[in-house]
Amino acid sequence: MSDSLEARLEGFLLSRLPGARAVKMISLERSTEGFSQETFSFLVEIHENGGASRRAFVAKRAPVAGLLEPYDLEPEFRVLNALSDDPLPSPPTPWFEPDPAVLERPFYVMERLPGQVPIPAPKPDGSGPLDPATRAALTPQVIAALARLHAIDWRKRDLAFLGAPRKGNDAALRELARWRERIEATRLPVPAVMQETLGWLRRHAPATDETTLVHGDFRLGNWLLEETPGGVRLSGVLDWEMVHLGDPLEDVAWCTSLLWRAGSPLASGLVPPSEFYALYAQASGRAVDPERLRFYELLSLVKMSAIMLTGIRAFRDGRTPDLRMAIFDHQLPFLMAGLAVLRGFLPAPAE
Amino acid sequence: MLIPPEQLIDGCVRTLLETVLPGIESRFARGQLYAVADVLRNLRDRVEEKSAGLELEAQSLHDSLGRAASALRATGETAAYDVALRIDHSLAAAPTAPPTARLGALRTVMASTLEAFDGLSEDVTKDATSALGGHFAAQAVREVMLLKPSLLSEISKG
Numbered sequence: 001m002s003d004s005l006e007a008r009l010e011g012f013l014l015s016r017l018p019g020a021r022a023v024k025m026i027s028l029e030r031s032t033e034g035f036s037q038e039t040f041s042f043l044v045e046i047h048e049n050g051g052a053s054r055r056a057f058v059a060k061r062a063p064v065a066g067l068l069e070p071y072d073l074e075p076e077f078r079v080l081n082a083l084s085d086d087p088l089p090s091p092p093t094p095w096f097e098p099d100p101a102v103l104e105r106p107f108y109v110m111e112r113l114p115g116q117v118p119i120p121a122p123k124p125d126g127s128g129p130l131d132p133a134t135r136a137a138l139t140p141q142v143i144a145a146l147a148r149l150h151a152i153d154w155r156k157r158d159l160a161f162l163g164a165p166r167k168g169n170d171a172a173l174r175e176l177a178r179w180r181e182r183i184e185a186t187r188l189p190v191p192a193v194m195q196e197t198l199g200w201l202r203r204h205a206p207a208t209d210e211t212t213l214v215h216g217d218f219r220l221g222n223w224l225l226e227e228t229p230g231g232v233r234l235s236g237v238l239d240w241e242m243v244h245l246g247d248p249l250e251d252v253a254w255c256t257s258l259l260w261r262a263g264s265p266l267a268s269g270l271v272p273p274s275e276f277y278a279l280y281a282q283a284s285g286r287a288v289d290p291e292r293l294r295f296y297e298l299l300s301l302v303k304m305s306a307i308m309l310t311g312i313r314a315f316r317d318g319r320t321p322d323l324r325m326a327i328f329d330h331q332l333p334f335l336m337a338g339l340a341v342l343r344g345f346l347p348a349p350a351e
Numbered sequence: 352m353l354i355p356p357e358q359l360i361d362g363c364v365r366t367l368l369e370t371v372l373p374g375i376e377s378r379f380a381r382g383q384l385y386a387v388a389d390v391l392r393n394l395r396d397r398v399e400e401k402s403a404g405l406e407l408e409a410q411s412l413h414d415s416l417g418r419a420a421s422a423l424r425a426t427g428e429t430a431a432y433d434v435a436l437r438i439d440h441s442l443a444a445a446p447t448a449p450p451t452a453r454l455g456a457l458r459t460v461m462a463s464t465l466e467a468f469d470g471l472s473e474d475v476t477k478d479a480t481s482a483l484g485g486h487f488a489a490q491a492v493r494e495v496m497l498l499k500p501s502l503l504s505e506i507s508k509g
Contacts, residue, residue, distance in 0.1 A: 121504030188353050192461045193487035196480065199469050312353050315362065323366045324506060329354045331501070333494035340491040345484030 005040070008103055009059065013044060016095050016109075022047040026054065035311070035324055036067045036241060041112060056112035058091065062105045065319035067307045068241055074098065075162060076240040077108040079213070082157040088148045089113070089224075089236050113236040115226035120219070122263030129220065129262045130269045134232050139270045139279065141234040142223065146255070147283035149237070150212040150248040162245045164211050171246040172205035172295055179299070182306040186313040191332070193339045194305055197298055200343065206292040208247040216242025218251045219260045220268035252280055252288060253296030258338045259304055298342050305335045352400055360395040364388045404497075405450040408490055412457040415486035416442055416464060422478035431475050434467045461486075 006025040013023045024045045031039035038061040045054050062071035073096065080093035091110040098106045118129050130138065154160065165171035180198060183190060190198075217239050224236030254260075256267035256276050267276040277288040308328035315325040340346035367388050375381050416438050423435035438460060445456040461483070468476045 119504050119507045121501075121507070189458065190462070192458070192465065192483070193491065195462060195465045196468075196483065196487065199465060202469075203473065309353075316354055316358065321362065321365050321369070323362050326354055326359055326362055327503075327506070329352060329359075330498055331503075332353070333491065333498060336487075337491035337495050340484070340487045343484070343487070346488040346491060 005103070006042075009040075009042060010044065012095075012097065012102055012109075013046070013057075017046060019048045020046050021049065036063065036239075037061060037071070037073070038063050043112075057109050058112045059103075059107050059109050061103060061107035063320075064105070065314040065317075065325075067311045067314075067325075069310060069314065071106075073106050073108055076243050078161065079159060079243050080108075080110060080240055082159060083152070086148075086152065086157075088145060088152070089234060090240070091236055091238065113224055113226075115224040115233075115235040117221065117224055117238065118269075120221040120260050120262045120269065126263060128264035128266055128269045134225070135266075135270050137231040138223075138225065138234060139276075142255075142268070142270060143276070143279045143283045145234055145237055146218060146251060146280060149215055149218070150251070150284055150286070152213050154211075154213045154245060159213065159245070162213075162243070164245045167207075167209065169205040169207045171208055171211065171250075172292075172299075173202075175244075175246060175250065175299060176201050176205060176302075179303050179306045183302075183309055186306075186309040188309050188313060191336050193336050193343070193345070194302065197302060197339050197343060201295060201298055201302070204291075204295055206247075206289070206295050208249070208292060210248070210286075211245050212248040214244050214246040214248065214250050215240060216244060216251070217254065219255045219257075220262065220270070221260065247292060247296070248284070248286065249288065249292045250296045250299070252277065253293050254300045254303075257297060257300040258341075259300060259335075294342075298339065301335050301338050301342065305332065305339075308332050308335070356398045356400065357395040360391050360398070364391050367391075402450045404493070405454045407493060409450065409454045409457050411486045411489050412454075412461055413442060413445075415483050416457070416460055418482035418485070419464065419479040422482050423475070425478070426475050428471075428475050430471055431479075434464065434471070437467070438464055 006028050009028070010023045010025050014020055017023065024047070026043040026045055028040060028042040031041060040059040040061070041056070042059070043054060043056045045052050060073065062073055063069075077093060077096040080090055081096070083090045084092040084094070091113050093108060093110040096106075096108040097103065100106065120129060122128060154162070154164075165174050176198075183194075183198075215237065218237065222237065222239040223234055224238055226233045226235040256273040260268045262269045265272060267273045270276065271279070277293070280286075281288050308331060311325035311328045312332075314320045315322070337346065341348050367384055372381065372384055375384060420435040420438040420442075423431040423438075426432075441460040441463070442457075445460065446452045464483070468480065473480075
């Protein structure tokens with residue numbers, strides 16, 4: 001077998017596609033958007049007895065070092081694979097390959113869905129990333145997708161392996177412990193405002209009486225949008241690296257967090273947060289409890305801080321030469337300012 | 352800064368030479384890029400974080416911890432008084448120079464104070480936390496003011 005990535009992927013697909021006699025790579029491109037897993041988008045021609053057809057796929061591979069290390073791709077693969085026939089627009093994901101002999105590191109392959117991912121950043125003129133028509137069309141679809149995600153019967157889909165939290169505040173405490181451990185694993189100094197916040201979160205972990213599938217990274221930047229004659233369509237919900245079982249309001253808080261306002265006062269560039277909560281409550285039939293929301297809003301900034309600290313550590317250790325990890329060193333102060341605002345030590349900037 | 356400036360510079364040089372250079376065909380542009388690398392390599396051992404910023408943070412830490420200790424004593428609670436005493440002793444013991452040593456010592460006092468708060472009730476620590484919050488806010492503003500507009504969008508688009 002050739003050592004090229006193209007040839008290895010061709011060989012892999014040939015072994016997995018029933019009836020395929022040959023697979024030829026037409027194009028292969030590495031994505032620049034993701035900062036965590038390596039993402040390869042490719043188009044292949046598949047030769048079968050009846051002729052040839054073209055199919056587009058995406059391969060997600062564990063990086064040598066990254067923001068969510070240590071990497072284990074299998075849980076998210078199992079979730080995506082289990083949801084492949086669900087109306088939720090998650091990418092159908094048929095194959096996982098844990099053997100590093102195939103592509104150097106574990107990877108999984110999903111079907112490439114149509115559309116583009118808008119980058120969650122302001123436009124050059126300072127306006128938000130989505131125009132008003134897109135926002136109006138997209139908002140109900142995003143809300144419906146989130147409500148659908150939280151309505152999935154994870155027991156029936158055999159997703160209990162993700163580990164269900166106990167009743168009470170276990171879901172909140174477990175997530176807090178998960179991110180605290182990641183922060184401690186970096187062995188980097190914890191900024192004082194984050195240390196204070198961690199203490200507050202431990203003392204105020206809210207109880208929830210329901211456990212749902214939680215995407216963990218549901219927000220602008222992980223939505224695939226397709227332009228159709230009828231308007232923009234949410235064609236895919238991507239990046240399931242942080243999927244787990246927990247409190248559904250964790251996703252609501254993450255999606256509406258200060259992190260994803262993209263230079264606007266709008267939650268994920270869509271609607272004001274208060275409107276997002278009301279629409280979600282209406283679509284899901286679930287009350288958006290302000291105390292739980294407050295906990296997860298703060299946890300969102302802690303999560304992102306932990307992710308950045310992990311990247312900084314990987315760069316400091318020389319495990320990655322990727323300078324994108326180094327920029328987190330000067331992004332982190334924004335998160336600390338956000339924590340100071342949410343904890344009430346600093347007034348919120350005027351919007 | 353969690354990454355030392357010299358390591359950031361080394362990373363920039365490595366990226367320029369190993370990632371950017373192979374994609375550049377113009378001979379003039381390649382020459383300019385080598386010149387940038389040369390400048391950066393010779394800069395690495397001459398730069399360090401500005402001491403003025405470290406001194407401002409240290410002063411802010413010292414003042415807020417002092418106010419927190421006063422607030423704890425004012426509660427009249429024995430456990431809070433003990434924490435206040437520890438803060439006072441630690442502040443007095445912190446070295447006055449060099450700036451990095453002073454800042455390191457004061458950050459340690461802040462960390463141990465916040466740890467101690469975990470063992471006290473929120474009613475007792477409320478005013479002291481508010482005093483420390485003054486430092487959190489001031490430090491956050493100081494650091495954000497130093498940042499340049501983000502190129503994250505361009506970095507993501509490639």
